[in-house]
Amino acid sequence: MKSTLVTLTITFFLLITGCASVPMAAKEDDKARKEFTVPSADIAGLYIYRNSMIGGALKKTVSLNGKIIGETAPNTYFYKDIKPGRHILSTESEFSDNTLELNAKGGENYYVQQYIKLGVFVGGANLKLVSEEEGKKGVMECKLAVETNTIEQPSTSQLTE
Numbered sequence: 001m002k003s004t005l006v007t008l009t010i011t012f013f014l015l016i017t018g019c020a021s022v023p024m025a026a027k028e029d030d031k032a033r034k035e036f037t038v039p040s041a042d043i044a045g046l047y048i049y050r051n052s053m054i055g056g057a058l059k060k061t062v063s064l065n066g067k068i069i070g071e072t073a074p075n076t077y078f079y080k081d082i083k084p085g086r087h088i089l090s091t092e093s094e095f096s097d098n099t100l101e102l103n104a105k106g107g108e109n110y111y112v113q114q115y116i117k118l119g120v121f122v123g124g125a126n127l128k129l130v131s132e133e134e135g136k137k138g139v140m141e142c143k144l145a146v147e148t149n150t151i152e153q154p155s156t157s158q159l160t161e
Contacts, residue, residue, distance in 0.1 A: 022059060022073045023146040030144035033079045036109060036136055044084055044104035048127075049077035050114040051138040058116060060125040063090045063097075070148035072114055072125075077142040093117075093124030100127040111135020 024030075039045045048062055050072040059071040062078065065087055069078050084106040090097040091114055104110060111130050116123045130138070 022071050022076060023148060024076075025144040025146050033077075033144055034140060036139075038109065039081065039107060041107040042084070043081045044106055045109035046080045046082050046087075046102075046104070046112065047077055047109065047135055047139050048072075048080075048089065048112045048114060049135070049138045049142050050116075051075055051077075051141040052115060054116045054123075058123050058125075060114065060116070061092045062114060062127075064088075066090075068148070070145055072145065075142045076145040077139050078145055078147065089127055091125040091127050093126065094122055095124075098124070098126045100129065102129065109135075111138065113138055 033047075037045075046064070048069070050060070051074075053074045059073050061071050062069045064080060064082070069080065072078075082104055084104050087102045087104060088099055089102060089112060090099045100112060102110060102112070109132065111132060111134065112127050113130050113135070114125055114127050116125055118124075
């Protein structure tokens with residue numbers, strides 16, 4: 001019994017403080033995305049970031065309209081050009097995906113924070129839309145991750161359906 005408690009305690013702390021890694025984009029691409037250029041009127045920009053070390057050992061999948069963008073790790077973000085209109089973002093959690101609906105307008109950037117929350121067996125994740133000010137600050141604390149949803153990566157000028 002005592003050894004089980006010790007094992008569970010160690011596992012818990014590793015999940016909270018460990019360090020997961022994901023494929024990262026080139027420094028030049030990261031720098032360019034951190035200029036926060038306002039998109040043209042026919043597209044919207046979407047930043048999805050995770051700027052917390054809580055759950056550092058956990059990688060969490062992020063999807064847009066049912067298509068996987070990739071996995072996040074602590075202090076990483078994704079950027080997507082999206083069409084104006086309704087979009088559903090989702091992230092894996094302990095028992096089922098958590099979702100966020102976004103009604104994007106062209107010519108605007110949107111900032112969504114992914115955060116880790118403690119669960120019964122393993123940490124889960126959730127998403128929240130944040131202000132431009134909070135979003136820019138969060139993205140600046142992160143580095144751009146490479147999308148892992150396809151073998152061939154789309155260029156930054158391609159739009160998400």
